[in-house]
Amino acid sequence: MENRRDEVTRAAQRLHEMSMLRRIILQKVTQGMDLYFGQLRVVEYIAGHDGCTQAEVAQSMMVTPASMALTAKRLEKAGLLQREVDESSQRCKRLSVTPRGHDLAARCRDFHDEFDQRTFEGFSEEELAALNAFLGRMICNITGEPYPPQDGFVPIGQLEARLRESRREREERKRT
Incomplete structure (x- = not known):
């Protein structure tokens, strides 16, 4: 029984280490790109759901609407995202990715894909x-x-x- 508990603990630690290593390495390679770790998922989601609302993105990313509003504001300021007030509901913001956002997301995605290929090399x-x-x-x-x-x-x-x-x-x- 103790052996199983130890193995579970080791496996959980390995998963955590993998997650941390991935984050640290990808942050270093994409440093200075105006697209920070975690924001790539947001930009890719919006690119695939053009015209979606901040609330929809927040729900999909499992973050609060307030947190998503802040992220959207930062991405808009960086020129990666466009926010427009919904005509039918003034409180609702519709999101779309700018050409610069598409370009930057594609470059970041390439780094992520390259990292993933390296991670699973030899498997x-x-x-x-x-x-x-x-x-x-x-x-x-x-x-x-x-x-x-x-x-x-x-x-x-x-x-x-x-x-x-x-x-x-x-x-x-x-x-x-």
């Missing part, structure tokens, strides 16, 4: 498939979804709601 297709299956199962363990999921993996924006529901169900089972 066979079978090993990558096994790793993806393990990670998928871990996501299902966290969200409470059956494995393998029936309709694909949970989009990140829905993860928070699923986690709350899963927690609520566990608490219900404990009471009964």
Whole structure:
């Protein structure tokens, strides 16, 4: 039993180390590009959902609307994003990526893709498939979804709601 606990702890530490290394290295390579770590996901989401609202992006990124408003303001100031007031609702802001934003996001994406290729260098297709299956199962363990999921993996924006529901169900089972 103690061995399993130790292995779980080591695996969790490795996942954390990987996440931190990825963040540190990618921050260094993209330094001075006006697009900071975490903002690439935002710009890519908006590019794929042109005209979306700040609230939609906030929900998808699992951040508060206030946090997304600040991020959008910074991206707009850097010339990467355009915010326009929605004609039907003056409180609503519609977002789109500027040509400069598209260019910068593409360059940053290239660095990210290169890093990912380097990370998995030497892994066979079978090993990558096994790793993806393990990670998928871990996501299902966290969200409470059956494995393998029936309709694909949970989009990140829905993860928070699923986690709350899963927690609520566990608490219900404990009471009964």
